Amino acid sequence: MASAATIDAPATPLDAFRTEVRDWIAGNFPQTLKGKDRGLSAVEGPVEETPEETRWREALGGKGWTVPTWPKDYGGGGLGRAEARVVQEELARAGATNPVAGTMGVMMFGPTLLEYGSEAQKREHIPAIAMGTVRWCQGYSEPGAGSDLASLQTFAEDAGDHYVVNGQKTWTSGGQWADKCFMIVRTDKSKKHEGITFLLCDMDAPGVETRPIRLISGASPFCETFFTDVRVPKTNRVGEEGQGWTIGKRLLQHERNSLSGGGSTAGRMFSGPPLSEIAKKTVGVDGEGRIADSELRTRIIRHDMDARAFMLTLRRAQMEAKSNQGPSAATSIMKNVGARIMQERSELLIEIRGLAGLGWEGEGFSEDELAQVRMWLFGKAVSIYGGSTEIQNNVIAKRILGMLDHQ
Incomplete structure (x- = not known):
């Protein structure tokens, strides 16, 4: 009689799904792309896709697995979080990259539009985000409205069936390469927060101009963006007029969730060979095979412990966000620690x-x-963009710890 230890556990629906995913990837993922990370992240400029990269993006997008938890009706996979995790695990196992995972459409705008957009807006924009065919950029910060974003002055004047937008945005990530921009503008100068509206703008519309900003790293991923008498149809308004601050804050929660470790640039900053491996090759080892510099060894160990604990906490927070109502103010904690x-x-x-x-x-x-x-x-910019560390500390104090201002 066989012992209990030798009896195979019965297959589960999730096991069957994993087999399906593994077989599909084996039949569709080009092996020449194995281990290559050439996503469509807007801050890194346009990617000239090879034919194989295009076929892979279209195949994964056509399956809905670029955004596995988004509704099928809009081009997503319609999967639960357990199934979505299987897709992620099997992609990683095959050395395959999700080419749209780090885009602004996926990280920030798409989830927000799913929550606040009209049915027509969802059907127009979400499938293109899922397929990676449209680039989005973010029009939030202004020269006089950074940390105090609600002080923004870019004005959208009501002109009947459209708005006429005039003003300037800055630190527009990937603005020079984007097709469209999600932005918050002022529609009422008599109110601060309640006078803000959320609009969608074509970046090739007459009156839109971008000027790249060169950074100390040598890259120019950010722009100054100018709007001069730009016509924006009212069908491109998300939510009601004056609801932009509420929608904009929700989008920032998605952004901070991504910047804390799940986004493309941030994710790659955590990736690569272990620090200990690099240090052993560079600094050398002692007689016991450890990093020769004991003080450096201690700091690397502490960093690795912090990084591993953070990634586990981040994964738990992301799971909780998917099972509840999306990211919460806790993303401010994750953003600060991740930075x-x-x-x-x-x-x-x-x-x-x-x-x-x-x-x-x-x-x-x-x-x-x-x-x-x-x-x-x-x-160096990670602790500034997406909301500075100081601003996140204010959010944590007020919305998580309940420390209200007292006169």
């Missing part, structure tokens, strides 16, 4: 590599070393 850990990793890498970690150009440096310097410099 600190990402910056700490970059700084440790620079220290580990010594002089090789400070190269800007020249034959004496490898591509990885030069890329890391630029990532280190770019990472």
Whole structure:
């Protein structure tokens, strides 16, 4: 008689689904793309797709698995969170990348439109986001409205069936490459928060101009964006007039959720070989095979512990968000912690590599070393964009800890 330990557990519906996903990936994912991460993230500029990359994006998007939990009616997969996790696990197992995962449409605008958009808006925009055929950018910050975003002055004048928009936005990520922009504008100058409205604008509309901003990393992922008598149809208003602050805040929760570790750039800052592996090759090892510099070894261990605990907490928070009503104010905590850990990793890498970690150009440096310097410099902005650390501390104090202002 067979022991209980040798009896196979009965297959579950999830096991059958995993087999289905694995077989589908095996039949559709080009092996030449294995391990390559060339997504469509707007902040990195347009990606010139190879024919194989296009076929893979169209296949994954056609299956709805680029956005597996979004409704099928709008081009999503219609999956539950357990099934969506299986898709993610099997993609990772095959070395396959979801090419639209890091886009603004997926990370921020899509989830917000699903909640606040009209049926016509969802059917027009969500399928294109899922297929990765339309790029979106964000029109929020202005030269005089950064941390105090509700002070924005870009004005949309009511002109019957459309608005006429005049003003300026700044730090528009990927604005020079985007097809469309989701933005918050002022429609009532007599009210602060209640005078803000959420609009959608074509970036090729007459009167829209972008000017890239060059950063210390050498990249120009952000723009100044100018709007001069730009006509925006009222069918492009999301929600009611004056509801923009509420919708805009909800979108920021999705953004912070992504920036805390799930987004494309942030995610890659956590990726790569373990710090200990790099340190052993660069600094050397002692007689017991440990990193030779004991003080550096201690800091790497602490960082790895923090990073692993953070990623587990982030995963739990994302699961809870999917099972409840989406991201909460807790994303401010995750954003702050994620920013600190990402910056700490970059700084440790620079220290580990010594002089090789400070190269800007020249034959004496490898591509990885030069890329890391630029990532280190770019990472300085992580604690600023998406809401500065100080602003997130205010959100945490007020909305999570219940510490109200007292006169």
